[in-house]
Amino acid sequence: MSEQPRFRPLYRQISELLTARLATGHWRPGEPLPSETDLAREYGVSQGTLRKAVDDLVARRLLVRRQGRGTFVARHDHQRSLFQFFHLHDDQQGERQLPTTRVLASQTVRASAAERHYLGLDARSRVLRIRRLRYLAGEPVIHESLSVSVARFPGLVTLPTAQLPDTLYELYERSYGVTIAHASEQLRAVAADAADAAVLNITLGMPLLEIHRVARDIENQPVEWRVSRCDTRHHHYLNELD
Amino acid sequence: MSEQPRFRPLYRQISELLTARLATGHWRPGEPLPSETDLAREYGVSQGTLRKAVDDLVARRLLVRRQGRGTFVARHDHQRSLFQFFHLHDDQQGERQLPTTRVLASQTVRASAAERHYLGLDARSRVLRIRRLRYLAGEPVIHESLSVSVARFPGLVTLPTAQLPDTLYELYERSYGVTIAHASEQLRAVAADAADAAVLNITLGMPLLEIHRVARDIENQPVEWRVSRCDTRHHHYLNELD
């Protein structure tokens, strides 16, 4: 009994066309789009309508406008990782920074039930599992495990772990044309297990902030599942409600 | 050396005028504003420009548009509390609901250093401190302490604790004309202390999700400081990143 929208405004249709075109990689990250007047002519609408469509993609951070220069396909640069995806802050309000990373383990295995569920995979799928330790200001703070579908990232398995960048989303985008557009996180408090204690240099059972994250691409398909366990004695997860 | 904006668009100026007018209570929560054409005429701008100004307040959830009916001052109803301010979800994706509440203690005291800091109070200010237990599906899940300035909420002190509603923001709005417009939260994992253990019916030292929240009014002045300690064995804090 779901309601069908009786009316789809023009700008909505156009924003969907633009989204689809972005998803196919027709324009690459960092590239400029044609000017608004050109795009408006191409789609046969006024500049105002075209702008409303672009507004939508800008709000979803798929495009970036720069006055006087043009409209560009958004990239996963440092700033975006920091503000959209990394919410852990130092308790002393110093300069924010992204963590550095050391890979602890990496293997390809049959997807577990949880991985199949969160990544939308079938029973025979294989995943690449990476376990890593992340440092802030030189101190180990995050013990993290993540999984991606091997089929979705062919060749990633053979990449030496030392060559994995700190921010994987840049790698997904640059090497595979996969753009992480949004993510949903579940937070809980858990007790440190033996593995956590060993690498984070803390005592067994100490409270950790556990973050489950499913990251999705432009078309809302799940791409990566990640569980981060964070030592919050000197850091906190910041969330602005507005 | 901060940059001065060289140019302030008309719609920005008007959205500021509208915001100021809302802050004074010129229109009350739930009330309709004049129609867009009337407001546009009043401010001497076109409907398009007036709409852009209103768009801004709608995005900040200060106003709500209802097609065919009008534009209304937003209210702190159930839905808004649930979606904007309450992020704790049951692990079994059932119907979401707001917690019920039992007040454990209530007192007025000199503001502590932390309270003065978070609420922007001076050394002699007094605060009302409330400690309460919040239940989801009948189970105690959140052990919460909150503080508000006595000066800001005169008379609240004398209200019988049994008459405090589950969602205080409705009370602030209805009885004092104070609208909570946004909040910022800091999350950490902590160990349950004796008081937590007693009321949440858990063991000492068990990991809890601690949420510090400063809630601010339309003019960005801090109104309430709150620390919630949550049992996350069967619940999680949900955050959508997009």
Next chain:
DNA sequence: GAGTGGTCTAGACCACCCC
């Protein structure tokens, strides 16, 4: 100065709600 995004207008028309 040429080109881009950003603002603003006046007016027309559409979708929706309620009387």
Next chain:
DNA sequence: GGGTGGTCTAGACCACTCG
């Protein structure tokens, strides 16, 4: 049917960037 928000247009002009 009358009023409200929502869409769309064509055109003008402004602010900004870069060569």
